[in-house]
Amino acid sequence: MSITVPESIRSSATAGERILFNTLKEYLDDDYIIYYEPEINGKKPDFLIIGPYLGLLVLEVKDYTINI
Numbered sequence: 001m002s003i004t005v006p007e008s009i010r011s012s013a014t015a016g017e018r019i020l021f022n023t024l025k026e027y028l029d030d031d032y033i034i035y036y037e038p039e040i041n042g043k044k045p046d047f048l049i050i051g052p053y054l055g056l057l058v059l060e061v062k063d064y065t066i067n068i
Helices: 015-027
Strands: 003-005 033-036 047-051 056-058
Touching: 003 015, 015 033, 015 047
Parallel strands: 003 033
Antiparallel strands: 033 047, 047 056
16 A cells, blocks of 8 residues: 555545545555645646656546536
8 A cells, every 4th residue: 555645635625536546545555655736836736656666647637527
């Protein structure tokens, strides 16, 4: 299980952010660090992931719904 900062996600996060946060936390190895909404030069991406084989990855989650 990876290290997350913070340890839990805010309650107002989107469904996609919650799903991705929990998936990354559970399935990435112990040597991965996941930052949720870090501030980088005045910007706040959804996720910043640091890993030994991955390097640095910045993710922005886009949620959408299909209206039928």
